[in-house]
Amino acid sequence: MTQFYSRHDAYRRSKKVYMCGRCGTYYNQDMLSLLKIKGKPKPCLVCKCPTTYMIFDSEKEFKRYCELVLFVKLGKITDLKIQQTFECRTEGGVLIEKYIADSTYYRGGQFVVEDVKPLNRKTGMPFLSPEFRRKKKWMRNLHRIDIEIYF
Numbered sequence: 001m002t003q004f005y006s007r008h009d010a011y012r013r014s015k016k017v018y019m020c021g022r023c024g025t026y027y028n029q030d031m032l033s034l035l036k037i038k039g040k041p042k043p044c045l046v047c048k049c050p051t052t053y054m055i056f057d058s059e060k061e062f063k064r065y066c067e068l069v070l071f072v073k074l075g076k077i078t079d080l081k082i083q084q085t086f087e088c089r090t091e092g093g094v095l096i097e098k099y100i101a102d103s104t105y106y107r108g109g110q111f112v113v114e115d116v117k118p119l120n121r122k123t124g125m126p127f128l129s130p131e132f133r134r135k136k137k138w139m140r141n142l143h144r145i146d147i148e149i150y151f
């Protein structure tokens with residue numbers, strides 16, 4: 001498991017991964033720099049088709065997604081969705097803030113909202129930004145959902 005020394009270090013070392021929505025080929029930053037490609041390959045190098053990519057903010061997030069896909073295939077979880085949006089609104093319906101979950105799924109009939117966070121090497125706990133802590137709070141109070149943190 002990759003470990004980080006600070007939130008800054010975690011941010012610097014998190015690298016986007018792109019997965020082709022057509023053929024499922026994925027490209028990480030090491031592959032893209034070897035191929036001398038900046039950003040996403042257009043079109044996809046394998047299926048040669050214009051495509052929309054699934055974008056993962058880090059290798060860790062991508063790896064976790066692969067695990068969850070496997071769990072779906074093994075029947076351990078169902079209804080896997082990524083980047084589902086939850087809203088925080090006032091009683092009058094005014095939108096205050098949005099939270100986009102890394103993934104949501106059902107495990108044993110229980111709805112799970114999951115977020116992937118980097119590990120703080122010093123504490124052995126995940127790094128949680130003030131923004132994420134705030135969103136976690138209203139997700140609990142407004143939607144009655146405790147976000148599970150994968151780290």
Ligand SMILES: [Zn+2]
Nearest residue numbers: 020023044047
């Ligand atoms: Zn492709």
